[in-house]
Amino acid sequence: MARRYGGNPAAVIILIAADIAALILILWIFFFVLDANRANDLVSxxxxxANWLATWSKDMFTVDNAKWRTVLNYGLPAAVYLLVAHAVAGRVNRS
Structure with missing residues (x-):
């Protein structure tokens, strides 16, 4: 696993945390787009x-279509977390 993420343990932790955050955000996008039951414990x-992770980007885009709005407002932080984490992990690996 360390080889996939890089050799430095700190970089590995950074990348795994970003992967988990992005996974949660992407899961919510899929749940919302597919009209998952919000009363379900996992969905809830x-x-x-996802709301906590996307606090800074919620309502950044005000598209009329609720599904597109969710994709944009939750997809942006997923992409940002991954991009920033990879940049930071690359920097940590070079140190």
Whole structure:
């Protein structure tokens, strides 16, 4: 696993944390787009976690279509977390 993420343990932790954050955000996008039952415990937990992770980007885009709005407002932080984590991990690996 360390080889996939790079050799430095700190870089590995950074990348795994970003992967988990992005996974939660992407899961919520899929749950919302596919009209998952929000009363379900898993869906509810993912929704709450995704809301927290996307606090800074919620309502950044005000598209009329709710599904596109969700894709944009939750997809942006997923991409940002991954891009920033890879940049930071690359920097940590070079140190």
């Amino acid at each position: 937990t993912v929704h709450h976690a």
